[in-house]
Amino acid sequence: MKTVLNRWNRLGLVKQIIIGLIIGIILALTIPETAQPITIVGELFVGALKAIAPVLVLFLVISAFAQHKKGQQTNMKSIISLYIIGTFCAAVVAVIASFLFPVRLNLVNSPEGFQAPEGLSEVLQSLLLNIVDNPINAIIESNFIGILAWAIVFGLAFRRTPDTTKTMLQDISNAVLKVVEWVIKLAPFGILGLVFESISTSGLDALISYGKLLVVLIGCMLIVALVTNPLIVYMLSRKNPYPLVLTCLKESGITAFFTRSSAANIPVNMKLSEKLGLNKDTYSVSIPLGATINMAGAAVTISVLTLATAHTLDIEVNFVTALILSFIATISACGASGVVGGSLLLIPLATSLFGIPTDVAMQVVGIGFIIGVVQDSAETALNSSTDVVFTAAAEEREKRKVNKMN
Template identity: 30%
Template sequence: MGLTKKIVLAMIAGIAVGLLFNFLNTSQILGEGVTGFINNYLTNGLFDIVGKIFIASLKLMVVPLVLVSLICGACALSEGSRVGVLAGKTLLLYLVTTAIAISLALLLALVIQPGAGMEGMATGATFEPKPAPPLSEMLVNIFPTNPVDAMAKGNMLQIIVFALLMGYAISRSGKPGQRIAGFFNDLNEVIMRMVSVLMVFAPYGVFALLANKIAQLGLDAILQLLKYFLVVLGALLLHAFGVYPLLLKLLSGLNPVKLLKKMRPAMVFAFSTASSAATIPVTLSTVEKRLGVDNKVASFTIPLGATINMDGTAIMQGVATVFISQLYGIEIGLMGYLTVILTATLASIGTAGVPGVGLIMLAMVLQQVGLPLEGIAIVMGVDRLLDMVRTAVNITGDAVVSAIVAKSEGALHLDTFNDDTYHSVMDNGQERGRSAIS
């Protein structure tokens, strides 16, 4: 059995066990002793420990993988001007997909009206958002003053800037640069091997993460906000399986079905971890080895996308804005909705490095259109579950943009992309198909 199937089975088993434990906990049919054992030693004990260790192991790989892979990619760009062109195309596509995502979310929410008839839920809701830093400060903070500090804190945008400068300098340093480039290329191979070793334990980590989350949340939170939950979920699925394939076909001519099929392992993994950053090693490996995107493109687009591409979050903001406005009976009008689109699109870059970015971005959007921030407290109950889906949507968007940019730059290996029999390192732990890349 391939690793992808193992991860899918682990995900299904984790959800089933989580629902069972949540039912046993709420119903108390087995008594307090058994319930206490389940909560203390399994849900908050074994599952929590295994899940946290697995996430920590993934995050361990993120900084060295992004740094080394991006340096190698920048070195591979023969002309320095291509870095600017590549960055421009990638950034523009990420902004366009985010604008489309929030527009789609607003349209669906206005048609379905998830907050209609639920005005009573607004009573007593309180929420205190973290203050967002000024835009000028966020733009300045993109550029590192200390690369070691940036790597220690996991500041992806600063790491990307430093890696691009380092790679550019190496490519312009003659023979010394060639020796250093060879070292980083070898180091990149070693890091990718570490990722493949870690993936062997992925099913156990996925099972523990999902069993822990579902056992704590259950279905009660969803049932209370079912209409809102379904609208956000529908918008996410429509964006992933409608907008992305359409953009891929129109802008590159590539087969969307092949891309979605090959991205399944990364999508399942992103759903399980609910973290775009923690999924970077899997996404990067999948995009390079299954889709055939050259490292010089993938090493830039994937880390940048994991940092600023927030289509899933933008969809949540669009639906939540309409939901909260209906909940409080406040009409924000056409200009208000246009303001929401503009604010959310620009904020997806500006607040990229801020902890709790989703809620901060939503607070910024609500403030811009004069809606009460207390409404955020109402949607927070189902946000953790929806976060899992929108993370899978986000990394799918990263892959689509990577494929489009790579095709336009002549850096997409079509034989690999079109090869239905191709398997990645994740599936069997072997280096099959590497010749298709090289």
């Protein structure tokens, strides 16, 4: 048994995940009923990640701010700018693709039990209210905007405490990171259960009728991940961006694809940032912040489905309106985590730009839920992996500036 475990550990996490993925697919296609209990493994894995993520963010950010020294570089302004620029570029890519490859939808019944926001003001209001949420409630509800805000406040307060207190905070932070490491080691088994559940429950046939829509959505996300983001990274670093981009897609994107939760992937991104040698004071803030506002995949989803609705209803969309849609999709995507249902429930907000009735827009949301097993997975993979890409790119830019000065 010890020999088997040693060989398993030597494979590396990515290879282990691929093995779990293959086994999950085989079981789902061959013996779905017999292997049904496996789904609990996936649920436990995602549950563990979601449970530890708020605690991880809280103590990492408090510790980082408590020990931050005046004049110490964190690159947060650059990273936030990259998050917004990247999300806007993703929306533009989606708009262009929707014009080149227009999709017409077969509208289905509206989903029940969901309420779309009535306007941008409601999205922004929800985002602001999340900032001042009760800190205990923020942790319980995994409200990362609230957790981040209170962690910064407590971190600044702890700056005035003795070094022994700051050391204690650092020790707690390291202990939480060790727990995260243990949870991440279970990723291959968790993903085995998740992929089994997805295929055995939804099947592959349900997605065939929406093939063209999925091709446009996934195509846009691939362009953003493999063309737009690398171009942004190159402009900042003047280095080949693909080693960084592909590493992030491999080690962050794969896990995010199957967990379908940016919050659950925060521990994975923290570990990857540490592995890449990034500044802990920076990534301890930028990663949870990115899980909240860096939503390139959401911008793609909102833009593509909105324009697909417009094409279906034969609504003419001019250049100016398309540009406005890109801005709306960017702002909406940044506020997606503050709205129950994420990016799909922000589609009615965007379709209102074209005067499309809410009941029609909610039918499009219904289509979104049908293809969500692929769309939401790809969206989360893009969103989450980009958090690390832009954090690393901003740090590389600062290094270039320092080298020029020297």
